[in-house]
Amino acid sequence: MAMIKFRRERCKGCGLCVLACPKNLLMVSSKINRSGYPVAKIDDMKSCTGCALCAEMCPDVVITVFK
Amino acid sequence: MKQTFKRPKALVDIPSHFCPGCHHGIIHRLVAECIDLYGVREKTIGVASVGCSVFLYDYFNADVVEAPHGRAPAVATGVKRARPDNFVFTYQGDGDLAAIGTAEIIHAANRGEQITVIFVNNTVFGMTGGQMAPTTMSGQETTTTPFGRDLKTNGFPIKMSELLTELPGSTFVARAAVNNSKNLMKAKKLLKRAFEVQINGEGFSFVEFLSACPTNWKMTPKQATERVQEEMIPYFPLGVFKGGQE
Ligand SMILES: Cc1ncc(C[n+]2csc(CCOP(=O)(O)OP(=O)(O)O)c2C)c(N)n1
Ligand code: SF4
Ligand code: SF4
Ligand code: SF4
Numbered sequence: 001m002a003m004i005k006f007r008r009e010r011c012k013g014c015g016l017c018v019l020a021c022p023k024n025l026l027m028v029s030s031k032i033n034r035s036g037y038p039v040a041k042i043d044d045m046k047s048c049t050g051c052a053l054c055a056e057m058c059p060d061v062v063i064t065v066f067k
Numbered sequence: 068m069k070q071t072f073k074r075p076k077a078l079v080d081i082p083s084h085f086c087p088g089c090h091h092g093i094i095h096r097l098v099a100e101c102i103d104l105y106g107v108r109e110k111t112i113g114v115a116s117v118g119c120s121v122f123l124y125d126y127f128n129a130d131v132v133e134a135p136h137g138r139a140p141a142v143a144t145g146v147k148r149a150r151p152d153n154f155v156f157t158y159q160g161d162g163d164l165a166a167i168g169t170a171e172i173i174h175a176a177n178r179g180e181q182i183t184v185i186f187v188n189n190t191v192f193g194m195t196g197g198q199m200a201p202t203t204m205s206g207q208e209t210t211t212t213p214f215g216r217d218l219k220t221n222g223f224p225i226k227m228s229e230l231l232t233e234l235p236g237s238t239f240v241a242r243a244a245v246n247n248s249k250n251l252m253k254a255k256k257l258l259k260r261a262f263e264v265q266i267n268g269e270g271f272s273f274v275e276f277l278s279a280c281p282t283n284w285k286m287t288p289k290q291a292t293e294r295v296q297e298e299m300i301p302y303f304p305l306g307v308f309k310g311g312q313e
Contacts, residue, residue: 056248058093060092
């Protein structure tokens with residue numbers, strides 16, 4: 001069991017986490033944060049392995065990982 | 068559940084000013100992770116350069132001196148010689164290190180100063196709006212090379228790692244990239260070695276990071292990250308040039 005959390009207010013919607021996820025679980029949603037950026041999200045948390053590659057790639061340390 | 072990935076302590080918890088998809092943010096975090104890993108936060112003195120990374124002093128939970136454009140290795144030389152027990156690093160863009168600061172980096176490396184240099188090569192002057200840098204690739208369009216860099220009139224993209232490798236004073240020289248997970252993990256290892264070289268008193272250490280600047284490349288973050296792989300790495304090969312694992 002693994003879980004990732006997004007700190008949405010810090011997300012810039014760059015999508016680098018989307019490219020990094022080996023299981024293709026992430027996407028940039030249509031939700032906009034206070035800074036005006038679309039924010040990244042995960043729908044299928046059950047498939048997340050907690051590998052943290054998305055978090056490693058995020059330039060803004062938006063993602064934290066729990067395992 | 069246990070938290071397995073979190074923000075390093077050495078990185079201040081404030082939003083960054085970097086553009087979406089800029090690799091500066093990733094490289095800042097990697098440096099902060101190393102500061103945490105080696106427990107040197109209380110004795111770290113960073114030397115900031117001029118460029119998009121100019122706000123180093125806001126982002127690092129450590130002491131930081133701001134150097135005049137290109138002069139970070141000279142300032143770091145003074146800091147380290149005056150305070151040899153401190154961990155001293157510079158963080159410089161390619162406009163800073165490879166254009167206005169070429170003399171300073173070459174002589175600091177050649178003197179074998181006991182400092183660590185983080186060199187962020189994004190093939191462009193980022194902060195000032197995308198002018199050609201010495202590292203700009205052949206044919207690359209910038210605001211000062213609107214028809215693409217012409218090697219005949221603008222010279223060749225300069226390979227700083229290869230240049231510094233030739234100097235007898237340098238101890239560790241490597242080039243890394245953070246454009247995908249595999250390269251990022253390798254980059255971490257190289258950065259660790261660069262830290263160890265200074266901590267062990269082995270000499271001058273230098274890590275060049277190939278970095279994306281989506282804004283001035285006029286690309287999406289995805290396109291910019293792909294450009295690092297397709298255009299930059301073939302010309303600026305990754306790996307250790309000098310002074311591998313102890
Ligand atoms: C003495 C001096 N000359 C010129 C400038 C203008 N200037 C500011 S940043 C910069 C270059 C920044 O490019 P780079 O070092 O590649 O860093 P980046 O912004 O791409 O991270 C220049 C030329 C300056 N600040 N000081
Ligand atoms: S932790 Fe790994 S599997 Fe889970 S979303 Fe991030 S990259 Fe994908
Ligand atoms: S990498 Fe970070 S900033 Fe970029 S979209 Fe993903 S969570 Fe947001
Ligand atoms: S201009 Fe380029 S180097 Fe500067 S913050 Fe934006 S993407 Fe990064």
